[in-house]
Each structure stands twice: as C-alpha cells, then as structure tokens.
Amino acid sequence: MIGAKHPGGTRVREAGLRQVVRSLVRGLWLLGMMLMGQGALAQAQLEPAASRIRDRGEALEVTLQLSAPVPWRIFTLDAPMRVVFDFGQASLPTAADRRLRQSDRVTALQMGPVQPGWSRLVLELNVPMALESAGMTTASGKGRLVARFAPTSAAAFARGTGAGPDPDWARRRPSQSLGAPEKGGPLRILLDPGHGGIDPGAERDGVVESHLMLIFAQEVRAELVKAGYQVRLTRQDDSFVPLETRVAMAHDLGADLFISLHADALAEGRAWGTTVHTLSRSATDEASRKLAERHDRADLLSGVDLSDSDDVVADVLMDLARMETQPRSEALADAIVAQLRQAGLPLNTRPRRAAGYSVLKAPDIPSVLVETGFLSSPRDRRNLVNPVFRARLAQSLAGAVQAWQSQDAALAGLRRR
Ligand SMILES: [Zn+2]
Numbered sequence: 233m234i235g236a237k238h239p240g241g242t243r244v245r246e247a248g249l250r251q252v253v254r255s256l257v258r259g260l261w262l263l264g265m266m267l268m269g270q271g272a273l274a275q276a277q278l279e280p281a282a283s284r285i286r287d288r289g290e291a292l293e294v295t296l297q298l299s300a301p302v303p304w305r306i307f308t309l310d311a312p313m314r315v316v317f318d319f320g321q322a323s324l325p326t327a328a329d330r331r332l333r334q335s336d337r338v339t340a341l342q343m344g345p346v347q348p349g350w351s352r353l354v355l356e357l358n359v360p361m362a363l364e365s366a367g368m369t370t371a372s373g374k375g376r377l378v379a380r381f382a383p384t385s386a387a388a389f390a391r392g393t394g395a396g397p398d399p400d401w402a403r404r405r406p407s408q409s410l411g412a413p414e415k416g417g418p419l420r421i422l423l424d425p426g427h428g429g430i431d432p433g434a435e436r437d438g439v440v441e442s443h444l445m446l447i448f449a450q451e452v453r454a455e456l457v458k459a460g461y462q463v464r465l466t467r468q469d470d471s472f473v474p475l476e477t478r479v480a481m482a483h484d485l486g487a488d489l490f491i492s493l494h495a496d497a498l499a500e501g502r503a504w505g506t507t508v509h510t511l512s513r514s515a516t517d518e519a520s521r522k523l524a525e526r527h528d529r530a531d532l533l534s535g536v537d538l539s540d541s542d543d544v545v546a547d548v549l550m551d552l553a554r555m556e557t558q559p560r561s562e563a564l565a566d567a568i569v570a571q572l573r574q575a576g577l578p579l580n581t582r583p584r585r586a587a588g589y590s591v592l593k594a595p596d597i598p599s600v601l602v603e604t605g606f607l608s609s610p611r612d613r614r615n616l617v618n619p620v621f622r623a624r625l626a627q628s629l630a631g632a633v634q635a636w637q638s639q640d641a642a643l644a645g646l647r648r649r
Pocket residue numbers: 426427433434441494495496527
C-alpha cells in the first residue's frame with residue numbers, strides 16, 4: 233500500500249531544544265564549553281599515557297587528557313549500550329591505545345574523527361552505567377576530563393539515552409548536487425570508499441582499509457571520468473559517513489550506479505582475491521554474512537543513534553523497486569567479475585556473493601560492494617598497496633561499467649516492450 237508507514241518509524245522526532253531540556257533534566261548527558269585562548273586553531277591531541285578507563289570500586293572512571301582544553305559533550309546510546317564522548321577542535325587517533333581500556337565493563341572502544349573539527353570516543357558497555365559527574369579541569373595548558381559512571385538498571389539506562397543537543401548530527405549529508413539528469417547524458421556514478429574517520433575498517437601490518445580505499449576510489453574515479461562518466465565520492469577525506477547517509481547521498485545525487493569499495497580482513501580462513509557482493513536477505517555464505525554484520529556494527533559503534541530513524545518507505549514499495557533493480561545490480565557484479573577474469577586479476581574462488589549489506593539498500597539504484605581483496609591475506613595486501621596493481625583493477629572496474637551499460641541499455645529496450 234502506498235504511503236504505508238514502517239512500524240518502527242512512527243516515533244515523532246522531537247525538536248532540538250526540547251530534547252536538550254529533556255536530557256538536561258535527566259542529567260544523563262553533559263555538555264562543556266571551554267573558552268579558547270590563543271592558538272585555538274590548533275587541534276588538541278589526546279595524551280594516552282595520561283588517560284585511563286578503569287574501575288573505581290562500583291564506579292567506572294574515564295580520564296581523558298588532551299593537550300589543550302576543548303569543548304566536549306557526553307551522552308549514552310542503547311542497543312548496544314554505549315557511552316559517547318565528543319570533543320571539538322581535538323584529534324583522537326583512530327588506532328585505539330590498548331592501555332586505555334582497563335575495565336572489563338567496557339567491551340569495545342572506538343575513536344577518531346566523526347565530523348570536520350570533531351572527534352569521538354565510543355565505549356561499548358556490557359552493563360548499564362549512568363553518568364554521575366563529569367568535568368574538565370585545566371592545568372598547565374592541558375584539558376583533563378574526568379567522568380564517573382555508576383551502575384544503574386537497564387530500564388533507567390534506556391530511558392536516558394539519546395544523541396543530545398544535535399540528534400541529526402551524524403545523519404547530515406554534504407550537499408553535492410549534480411543538477412537534473414540530462415536525458416541520454418552520462419551515467420552518474422557514486423563511488424563509496426568504505427569506512428573512514430572513527431571507523432577505520434580493517435587494519436593489518438600498518439595498512440588501513442579506510443585510507444587505502446579512499447586512494448583507490450580516487451583512482452577509480454579518474455578512470456571512470458576518462459570513460460566519460462560523472463563521478464562523485466561519498467567522502468573526500470578521512471571522515472566518518474554513516475551507512476544510511478551514503479545510501480541517501482546516492483538518492484540526492486540522482487546516481488545511476490552505486491559502487492562501494494572495501495578491503496576487509498577475515499579472522500578465519502585464508503580467503504584471498506576479489507569478491508563482488510550484492511544485496512540479499514539471506515547470505516550466500518557465512519563469511520559474507522559476518523562481513524555485512526561487521527560493517528553495520530562498526531557504524532553502530534561509531535555512535536550513530538538510529539532509535540528514531542524514520543524509515544518512510546514501506547517494505548512493500550522497496551520490494552517492488554528492488555525487483556527491477558536487483559537483476560541490474562547482479563548484472564553489474566557479474567560484469568565486474570568477468571572483466572577482472574579477462575584481465576587476469578586475482579579473483580576469489582567464489583567471486584560472486586550476497587548478504588544483507590546496509591549500504592546496498594537503495595531500492596532503485598543498482599548497487600554493488602567490491603571487496604577488492606582481503607587485508608588478512610599477505611598476497612592481497614601486497615597487491616593493494618601497489619599502485620600498478622591498483623591501476624589495473626581501476627581500469628577493469630571502469631571497463632566493467634562500460635560493458636554493463638551497453639548490456640543494460642539492450643535489456644532496457646526489452647523491458648519496455
Ligand atoms: Zn570494509
């Protein structure tokens with residue numbers, strides 16, 4: 233039925249100010265603004281040696297020292313239970329310092345840039361904890377934030393969660409309109425370098441997936457532009473872009489194709505070679521299911537609050553659109569595999585896979601996710617850091633788009649009949 237509302241999407245989003253007041257009354261998140269002295273333009277750095285996350289009796293104490301006092305805020309998110317620390321004019325390294333986490337109640341820690349000028353630290357908790365006190369002191373030019381959390385009930389924790397003064401913060405999309413599509417004009421392609429910012433993706437031997445994929449996306453863009461296509465990237469730098477935002481950008485741009493680029497690592501097995509993934513409700517294999525889950529989880533752990541996300545498009549409508557789009561996505565994935573095979577590039581023994589990737593969920597835009605290789609494989613890693621290898625891969629991807637386009641145009645003629 234047209235206009236049907238997703239059952240989870242009926243919650244009314246509250247106005248920003250009301251949410252601030254509501255949250256302040258509950259006292260579960262805190263916002264601190266420090267007056268900046270001279271040199272405010274420099275980014276404050278986290279000083280890991282003087283920072284700790286540890287148990288103090290019943291309480292959990294988080295001490296974070298920065299090289300200068302900066303604005304900060306703290307809030308909590310549920311499902312999974314997380315505490316989020318945001319810092320303005322500060323830079324937190326994406327490679328988390330292992331010494332920092334000294335409490336068993338903190339099961340995971342992620343940090344890094346999340347917005348221009350803002351960095352975030354996210355702690356995942358295995359027990360509900362409520363913020364008791366927090367404050368930043370300044371001594372010898374440094375900013376020292378001490379926050380204490382006390383055990384609480386799961387219900388009280390859930391009641392107090394929310395993304396604070398600017399709930400749409402992580403959702404905001406950079407506007408990069410391409411204007412109205414010309415009839416018969418060039419295809420518009422949105423390239424999506426995986427991960428970024430607070431979510432670095434896989435890391436092996438000093439190779440970071442998010443950095444590598446940004447470089448590769450720029451190389452693929454150059455090849456596609458050479459072939460006459462209009463190309464945009466979901467991110468231009470090492471910034472965090474939520475998965476939902478990446479899909480929304482494809483719509484905003486009026487993209488004809490969406491290609492997500494990754495180089496993940498597998499914990500088990502010795503997989504190597506390129507795999508090309510399409511969306512499916514049921515995963516074709518366990519490894520793909522885990523990859524899809526891990527991407528969603530990284531997004532969640534980065535502190536995205538989707539509790540009031542309005543899923544305005546009814547599932548029924550999505551399914552209708554997907555019926556047309558799905559075969560086109562699959563044809564693109566097949567074209568990529570064929571092109572790589574032709575070029576003699578290393579393909580996985582099972583190169584075509586499917587799983588429930590959130591980033592492939594645009595119902596009306598053919599979308600594929602290319603795992604260029606696995607950073608867990610020394611052979612793939614060697615290949616992917618080699619610009620000559622990447623150039624061949626980029627050329628093959630551009631070739632695949634061209635092959636797909638002519639095939640798709642022929643099929644469109646049949647579809648119209
Ligand atoms: Zn990835």
